Each structure stands twice: as C-alpha cells, then as structure tokens.
Amino acid sequence: MTSRLFLSRICPYSRAFINKPLFRCSTTTSVTGPITDEPDTVPKRSIQKFLEPRLGVTGTWTLGLGILTTLISKEYLILHAETIVAVVDFTIIVVLYRKFGTPIANYLDAQIKEVRDLLYKERDDRVVSLEDKITAEGKTEDTLSVRHDLYELEKETNLLALQVEFLKRQETVNKEVKNRLEYQLHLERFQRRFEQDLLVDWLNKQVVSAITPEQERTTVTQCISTLKSIATPV
Template identity: 25%
Template sequence: MYDILFKPVTCLSSRYLRKVRLGGAVPVGTGAVYKCLCGGFGRPSCPAKVRFGFIPEEWFTIFYKKTGVTGPYAFGLGLLTYLLSKEIYVCNHEFYVGIPMGILSIAAVKKLGPPLARYLDNEVDKTENYWKQARIMELKELQELIDGELNEQWRAHGNILLMEVKKRNIHLQIEAAYRKALMECYKQVKRRLDYQVAVANVQHRVNRKNMILWLTREMNQGLPDVDEEQLEKMKGDVSALSLQARL
C-alpha cells in the first residue's frame, strides 16, 4: 500500500532492523517519505466470494489440492455426522425452529438483499463523490494559491528588472549631464580661444598699419626732393607689399 521514496538515513538502526529480520521496515525519525499506492480509500469494491451465503470460498479451496472438488462437501458431511452420532451437537426444539427461521432469512436475503445492496452502494457512492468533490475543490484552491504565488514571484522578478532599468536610466542621465557639461566647457574654451585669436589678429593689423604709416612718413621726410611721380610709385609699391603681406 505504501512505497518508500527515500532510503533511511540512520545506518545503525537500519542494520539493527536487518539483524532482527525486519529489513523492509523503516526506523522512526529517519526522514523517509512514504507514497500511498492505494489509489483512493483502499476499500474493496466487491466482497469476497462465499458459498451458501456465509461460508468463505477459501475454506473450500484449501481441500482442492488434497481431496479434489468434492473434498469440502465430504468433510462437512462427515463432520456433521460425527457431531450428531456422538451427540456432541444435540438437536432440540430450538433447532427445528431455527430451520424455518433460516429459510425465511435466506429468502429475505435473496429478495431484499439486492435492492438494499444497491441502496447502500448508492449511499456509499454519494459519500465518496462528496468527499472526492471536496478534495477536487481543495486541490483546485491550492492550485490557484500556487499559481498566485508563482505570479507574485514573477512580479517580484519584474520589480527587480524595473529597478535595473531605473539604475540604467540614472546612469544615462548622469552620462548626459556629464556630456552637456563637457560640451559647455568646450564652448567656453573655444570662445576664449577665438577671442584671443581675434585680439592677436587686431593687434597684428594695427601693427602692420602703423608700420606702413611709419614707413610712408619716413619716406616723405627722407626724400623731400623726389618728384611726385616717383613718390606715387613708391607709395604704390608699399601698398602692394602691404596687400601681399595681408594675403
């Protein structure tokens, strides 16, 4: 009816049980788990076979190997003859009253037995179906609880994923803020460098203009007797040089 799923963990008690020829037994407290193989209540669906309404079939089959099929009847008749002849069993008036009572009982069993058996079987089936339905409903509720627990575990795993996504979003926001600050720093540095380049260009142009004016003034002062044509030619050459230097 029961099957042991796991071997006992207590070696000493197991050896002792094998020593006393109880190797199939499991010591108490070993943690063995049993599995029921009965498949229900374990109640037989049909009663054992009988003869004459009350004598078990096993009492007849015992004689078959030794005496054959007629052995049980011969033994019963001989035993009854022996009891009556030796007056071990004495027939009084109650015996003769019991004969019609037995006949009436047998008739009642034959007539009322089948409907009563069907009624009792129906009642047993109703009770069994009631408990079976209760068990099925309980299993269904337990399965719903298991499914709910699995759903909650799935949601908890989703929360873990959500927290991971939030962490990644925070990292992306930090990275975006860092890149924005880096770009702002780059713009500020570029603006200042452009300002320095512009200042240097302005100073260079001013210095060049001053140099040209100084050269022109010195030429005018150093060459007072040069005619106007040569002076204009020199001014043109200086202007051309200034343009080349500007390019």
C-alpha cells in the first residue's frame, strides 16, 4: 500500500498501471512441469499471505527495507567491519544449507534409521516370539480346560496310595503282634512243661526215697504172684 502511494505521488499516470497485474502469463505457452506451491507452514509464505492483501506485492520488501533502514538510522544496528563478516558467514551458511542440506539430512536420516532398526531388532524379535507363544497358548486352551479334572484325578490317586500304604503298615503291625503273642505262648508252654517235668521228677524221687526195703520186697512178691496168676491158664 505504501509503495502504491509512493508511485502515485511520483507518477500520476501510473495509477492505472498499479491496479493492473505486474506480470502476465502467456496462454500460448504450456507448463512442462508441475507447479508446486510452498506449504503454508513456511514462515515466509505465511507472512506474505498476511501482508500482500494489505501492502501489495512489493509491500513486504518495502516494509522489510524500512525496518532495516530504521534500525540502522537509530543505531540499533551498527554497521562495522564484523558486520560484513557476519553477512558473508550467514550467506555461506544459507548457501551450504540450500545446496547440501537435503543430502546431508537424507544421509543422517538413513544412518538414524539404520541405528534405530539395529536397536529395535531385538525388541521386534522378542515381540514376535511372544506373539507366537500367545498363539500357542491359545491353541492349548482346550487342553488346559481339563486341568481341574486332572487335579481331582491326581488327588484321588494320592488318596488311594495313602490307603494302600496304611493297609500295608496295618498288616505289618498285625504280623508283628501275632509273632510276639506266639512267642509269649510258646514261652509259657515251655515254662509249664519244664515245671511239670521238674515236678514229676521230684515226685518220683520222693516216692522212691519213701519206699522201704520191706515194702519193696512185698511189692515185688505181689507183682510176681500177679504175673503168675495172669500166666496160669484158666
């Protein structure tokens, strides 16, 4: 807008020229390549879209030059020998960025992707193995559904084994008790027989010692007579 006012003051006949477009595109020529606009997120494009409807096409440059002239005139921006060096350095940086920025960025992105793939390879393999295990566990879910029946069967088997062991031990105890009772019975029988033998022997000795010679002759004579009477035929 300021540029239009400046041109209208200098050349009144330029008002009609100002309202006309600065450039005309020929309709006879065809565009060979695709037209690509800069994205709206670029700050330069955003500033141009904001200032062009208010200041015109050259208003952005006029505003920039005016701000720069104001900074220099008010000595906010002091020009000296190092300013040229700074401008040259900034220009070199911009040129290098525009010329080599994209290849370097692509190379670094490739290196970062390679390192990231190397770092995440083990994690991805672990994830794949875990997914395979989860799939296998899902396939064996039907088999695991009978675990309660298996637990009950194992419990009953253990109870039967305990019962068999109890019966075996009870039988062992019965045998031991029977053997001990039989031992006591045999011991008692032996003791009684021994006592009887001793008593009979003692009685025989007492009877024999109590017989006198006369009783012995009488008894022998009586026995002989008895034997004769038996031997005599009737």
